[in-house]
Amino acid sequence: MSVSFVSFRTRKLLTTSVAALLLSAVGAGVTAPANAATPVTPRAVQEVRAPGFNAAGIWYVFQTNATVRVNLTQDGNGHLYGSVSSGNTSGTVRDGSVDGENIYFTVDWSHGPVGRYTGVRGPDRRLSGTTVDLRNPSSQATWFTERTF
Numbered sequence: 069m070s071v072s073f074v075s076f077r078t079r080k081l082l083t084t085s086v087a088a089l090l091l092s093a094v095g096a097g098v099t100a101p102a103n104a105a106t107p108v109t110p111r112a113v114q115e116v117r118a119p120g121f122n123a124a125g126i127w128y129v130f131q132t133n134a135t136v137r138v139n140l141t142q143d144g145n146g147h148l149y150g151s152v153s154s155g156n157t158s159g160t161v162r163d164g165s166v167d168g169e170n171i172y173f174t175v176d177w178s179h180g181p182v183g184r185y186t187g188v189r190g191p192d193r194r195l196s197g198t199t200v201d202l203r204n205p206s207s208q209a210t211w212f213t214e215r216t217f
Contacts, residue, residue: 119146119166121189121217129185131199131209140173142166148173159183171195174202181207189217 122142129136140150140161148164152175162182164173175183181204187197193216201207 118168120168121166121193123148123166123171123195123217127213127215129199129211129213131211133209136211140164152177171197185211187211193217 119142124140124142126137126139129138134154136152136154138150138152140148142148146166148161148166148171150161152159152161157177157179159175159177162174162176164171164185169189170187171189172184172186175185177183182202183199184202185197185199187195189195194213195215195217196212197210199209199211
């Protein structure tokens with residue numbers, strides 16, 4: 069898997085070029101001058117944030133009410149797949165992704181709950197966040213990892 073990074077200047081140039089192309093295609097009569105400090109971009113042009121880190125592998129979530137073993141695979145678009153376990157209970161990751169410095173994944177636990185984990189990578193490169201049972205929203209916990217990403 070190869071990862072390429074695009075500089076801010078290149079992204080700005082590409083965004084401006086795409087905006088000008090879209091504006092000319094839809095017939096808009098006003099565009100920003102080429103040397104404008106802030107390019108005018110239509111709502112249709114949105115920046116897609118690439119995964120800022122790789123969450124793949126086996127790692128542990130330390131929740132306020134349990135410890136969860138996480139086993140994830142991450143594709144090039146940041147989508148997450150895998151399984152989790154805690155004690156004798158297992159679960160399947162229904163959906164999830166890494167977007168910039170954020171992570172989320174939803175777990176279908178074998179004993180019924182559906183856990184929604186959301187978190188962020190901090191300056192120490194560890195993840196932390198909250199989880200909520202989507203079937204019982206009053207059941208919530210905070211969590212963190214000791215592993216760095």
